[in-house]
Amino acid sequence: MSLIEALLDPQVTVRTIHFIGAIIAVGAVTATDSMLTYLHFKKRFSQVLAKVSLLMSLLVWAGLATLGITGAYLIHTNPEIAQGTFFHIKMTLVTVIFLNGIILNEKIYPRFQNLADEWPKRTDKVSRFEKFAGIFALISVMGWWTIMLMVHLSPYLPF
Numbered sequence: 001m002s003l004i005e006a007l008l009d010p011q012v013t014v015r016t017i018h019f020i021g022a023i024i025a026v027g028a029v030t031a032t033d034s035m036l037t038y039l040h041f042k043k044r045f046s047q048v049l050a051k052v053s054l055l056m057s058l059l060v061w062a063g064l065a066t067l068g069i070t071g072a073y074l075i076h077t078n079p080e081i082a083q084g085t086f087f088h089i090k091m092t093l094v095t096v097i098f099l100n101g102i103i104l105n106e107k108i109y110p111r112f113q114n115l116a117d118e119w120p121k122r123t124d125k126v127s128r129f130e131k132f133a134g135i136f137a138l139i140s141v142m143g144w145w146t147i148m149l150m151v152h153l154s155p156y157l158p159f
């Protein structure tokens, strides 16, 4: 099958778009967490990083929406994919990153915007918030990377 023929097959095209959604979201999550780690050492960038984190969050949601829509199509057209343990574990992790994303959006990012000005002064509030936010940022990056690596290594997994 040539590349053109392959791309005309909706299964191949939708899987490719699914893959692109994963790259966008995993990329944005990784960039956000790297930025926040950097912020721990270079506190004066808090204002600009607080703004960039909002754009990154948008990219993660756009990636997740793309994954959800294309994933739903792939399951609709091959319902047997949704039966195995692998898929159930993947969906459990998707639920975790989705709920964690809501907490990041509703609680963590707004607070980060509010604290951006006093960040370089390293107040108690900032230190406490940094630890609290770090937990959710870690869940996010680990969840996304686990799913990505699980899919990549699926032929070698015991489930």
Ligand code: HEM
Binding pocket: 015, 016, 018, 019, 022, 026, 064, 067, 068, 070, 071, 072, 074, 075, 081, 094, 144, 145, 147, 148, 151, 152
């Ligand atoms: C939102 C819910 C999701 C659904 C319903 C879903 C569903 C699927 C399905 C049905 C497949 C095809 C599996 C097969 O043919 O055996 C697939 C492949 C894949 N999924 Fe997902 N998925 C979702 C989320 C994710 C997430 C969050 C990631 C990344 C972190 C991801 C990464 C991938 C990758 C890399 C592939 C392989 C694509 C390819 O073959 O090019 N998926 N997904």
